[in-house]
Amino acid sequence: MNSLNKLTTQVVRPRFVADLGFYQELKRRVQQCVEQHKVSRREFRALHVKTVVMLCWFVLSYVLLVFVAANVWQALASSLSLALAIAGIGFNIQHDANHGAYSDRPILNRTLGFSLDLLGASSYVWHYKHNILHHTYTNLSRWDDDIDLGFFGRLSPAQRRRPIYRVQQYYLWLVYGFLGPKWHFVDDFVNIIQGRIGRSQFRRPKGWELIGLIGGKLAFVTIAFLVPLIKHSFWQIGLFYAITWFIAGGVVGVVFQLAHCVEGPIFPILPSDARIQSSWAVHQVQSTVNFAPRNKFLTWYLGGLNHQIEHHLFPSLPHVHYSRISKEVRAVCAEFGVRYFAHDSMFRAIVSHFQWLRRMGKCTDSAVTCPLQACDL
């Protein structure tokens, strides 16, 4: 929350009411839980093994796609594998590292956090966009960049409605596939040129930060486009860049949407004094949803992002702890009367996202005055 102060805003920044003991109790119980189960060394080993697996998966898929694939089917299979490895690195390595959760050593977090730059998106911009704005103002339109699809869709009752959104539940799944190119060639540059993300101004990178950002973009261009030129033509590279990133972006986009843009979470509409009627911690629980919490494979592959409530409450805790602390979090929520919601399976969460998109597409009231209850199901 300290880094929130580094953001300056042109408009009144939303404020939360004071915490009435909920977060204090959560922190106490979660701390106890983590200390009780002194298995962290084993778990950290699992995290390190997973890191090696993900990186080897990426390198192997890349080599197969660029240098080995002998026909279009082999290239497509390698492209699919590479896309899933890219998403896996995003979920398991860069996300923890850029939250400072991967290790107690900041240098290791910074180094692994740079994996996001190697995948083409700036970890500098991500810090403001994700760690600060998304993790503070979750589901608040014009503050949480993750729910802003611009012209393409409407995810919140506070956003403007257009006739085309009546069918957004069918086409938005394809729009998520363009997340990668949007990060690579649009968002980072627009944000830095404007010095702004949504409504929030942020400090432009200087010195080593700028060198890291430019170096990351150049490294990405080298890996994605220049190295493949050794063996392939421009159009082949462009085609497989598009296929790979369409799959990777689609997977990442859907996983992020399942945690917030489904039936259940709140999407507060800010009053004129920008005061949110709940504390930060309560808001995090109410604006977030877990899915498939007992699915071990998903928990492994998604880097615990199916336990988003725990992640939003304790973003600097390594994701290997989320399953364990979720019991405590649920118990404290029940004690304080805070609604804790989880979909049993990923399929249920996907259906719920579809239903949410349909609800937002049908809602007939205009932007700011559209309360959720007024939407026509």
Ligand SMILES: [Zn+2]
């Ligand atoms: Zn996060």
